[in-house]
Amino acid sequence: MALLCLESECTMNTYSPYYTFDRKDWKAAQEDSKLPLTEEEFERLKGLNEKISLREVRDIYLPLTRLIHLYVSAFQQLQEKMNTFTGIRAPKSPYIIGIAGSVAVGKSTTARLLQTLLSRWQEHPRVDLVTTDGFLYPNRVLEEKGIMNKKGFPESYDIKKLMQFISSVKSGQPALKAPVYSHLAYDILADEEQLIDQPDILILEGINVLQVNTEAPVFISDFFDFSIYIDAEEQDIRSWYIERYQLLRDTAFQDPRSYFHKFASLSEEEAVQNASEIWRSINLKNLMENILPTKARAKLILKKGPDHQIQQVLLRK
Template sequence: MKRYSPYIEFDRKEWASLRDHHTPLPLTERELEQLRGLNEHVSLQEVEEVYLPLTHLIHLYVGASQQLHQLTTTFLKKKARKTPFIIGIAGSVAVGKSTTARLLQTLLSRWDTHRRVDLVTTDGFLYPKADLEEKGIMNRKGFPESYDIKRLMEFMGDIKSGKPDVRAPKYSHLTYDRIPDEESIINNPDILIVEGINVLQVKKQSPLFVSDFFDFSIFIDADESNIARWYVERFQLLRQTVFQNPDSYFHNRFGHLTANEAEEAAQHTWKTINAKNLHENILPTKGRAQLILRKEADHSIQNIFLRKL
């Protein structure tokens, strides 16, 4: 007997055939180059075959949401605030979440009915380094307890309430810390993308989760061995670039390492921190996503899983 799956599975060819001819044109190579993350290998062909059908699907969801909002307003016989359509993007460190988020932001903003698309990462909601050090959990940065969940939930609540000028703290990967007195201002966009490793997590004994505010959610998936390799490769690239900057938090710690030493440091960090977080907190949330993008060893997305309605 075939086991039931809550998802409809598509290979890349099947998924590509779902692109609608009304979908706005894809990116130029120059635009794509600016959106790619470090050590990411997204091609224009993948944009056309994977991301354009995905933006068409999300466009349909946004339209349905807007229509439901209008119907509800009519039923209530009073004008309700317009609220953003919120997309959550989750997945492991080094799996390519940020690139996917930037691509979707750019492509979705090309539709006439939802041109204002904002992007927020949950990195800004990490506790400041000083707080993490005081709590003794600096080595668990990225784990659930390292986030200011109260502030994140207040932010999500304000966004979903349609409030204007909602503020989100900014984060610097150079200093590895929240940027003091700097915030992003989200002013009721058509779509808001929220990207972070933990956005689909269910916190025990909590009546409300970040994902409760999502209208659509995506999980970026890959074999752990591939993600670990991508992490090490990215670490090596950072050693040669960002870590050489004296202002980098990791300059004194990793900037002087040889390639072999950096390999060992990256492997150790992956095994003791990132792999542990992946198994304890990130992978268990995969089945909560409405869409799973499955990557292969070369970073390409070859299988797509869409949750059945």
Template sequence: MASPYIILNREQWSSLRDSTPLTISDEELASLQGVNESISMTEVSEIYLPLSRLLNLHVGATQELYQASHTFLGTQDAKVPFILGIAGSVAVGKSTTARILQTLLSRWPNHPKVDLVTTDGFLYPNRVLEERGIMKRKGFPESYDLPRFIQFLSDVKSGVPEVSAPVYSHLFYDIVPDQWQTVRQPDILIVEGLNVLQPPRSRNSELIVSDFFDFSIYVDAKEEDIVQWYVERFKLLRQTAFSNPLSYFRRYASLTDEEAVEVATGIWEEINGINLKKNILPTRLRARLILEKGANHSVQRVKLRRL
């Protein structure tokens, strides 16, 4: 059956690195990885370097297109950032993907300033979620302040000199009052989150988040693998983030291995698994590129949408 994607195995994709230099150190890579992820330098060389090369070509082409448009209109508008969206399930490794790409893309000479914003900052505060009775649906589309998010992206794409995004704390599991992340006209803005490829919520919706993207990536894996990664991460967090006396999840720090597996599996089945199947996975085919991971977190296949 015909596919809108060109499907490349790992060897085919790796060959597209061409002569792209490796511009990341072992120490940097270690600092970019998630709690239970182990991304090798081989993975960077074979998967992320070809991807950074592809994105660099897209950024260059987009910059030329903007310049052509300004020449035609006779204008000198403010610099417009290239916006890259990264979507995928909880625990699939999209945050690590975003951080690695941010580092690699910032080493290219034609776009050295690369910012990263996560959609967590656009979640409604816990008090609002509680008032609306959707605290257990945190991460579902309705838990985000979409109008605020759309305005943020619109301002960034319009070349506004400074645009601020709210800050979210995973320690407190809530928006941090009076703290902001300021974006100042980067060359590239990476936007990472669960639902960044969501279609309109209603027929009357005028704009959606992905309307502002110049390129989009979906990080994919089998659900059974993602569940395993989620449970492993939950167990590890007992000795790290959960053990902090200020942590919202402090109550989980003393769980035994058996109890932790039971609690984490229950959370997945009641919340994250439902969100994946109902809201996140259906957006996969909206992405320009899909990274398909195997059980060991390494990418096995890449799907690139045909132009």
């Protein structure tokens, strides 16, 4: 018997730990929540990812942002009350949102969308976005450790550094620096950093953000105020991965600075073969062993269909 009721058949189950919404219910439940966006702002959102439909933004992501706004407002009010109660003028602690899911499921697209939409509220205009990719060990270290083919697996991250970072952000420390990863260089950029300076909200996006380790006393997710798992069928994610690889072959791989420049001249068929093999041997394995098992830890699950449209939203009670 499944431990948690996560799928559509438990929609009617009053005792599921989740409220389950299909598209229609999700929209209806939030009908009165309008966050007006100008035509120009809609256009700018589209610039984040030209494949995303504005209907999807209106029907799914705007209501979702509205929901998160309710949580953030309650959090901010509680913080003020706590300051009065304790008499401590503690530095402002950001609201932290984790976004998890497979490689190529659409975490960065969703995270950028939420960042843009959430920053529209005057109560929390400063929304920063950090990806855990920056906390991967540099290729040099992965090579030394002999785990270059394990990029994205738990052992490929400097988890201590990530814990230190997230705990400092949550403590309200100013002027923090996060390391930066480049998909083009396929490596950490030694001479670049991202400045994080007491945002109102921090979104931490990455395949590993909900992972736990029995040997560690605290996990990354202990610092989260809200968490989202982006879910989809494996064959859909696989085809998104392959499509993105093909697109990169025609664009980024053409750049001589690209780590994958050697694959720029692959034929269509060879590119599909190559991407399928990387998917099968690395990313699928990681999904099954380390990412999917974290799904039930999320506060909210977004279930996508083959066209990236959200089919179902599960919100933990």
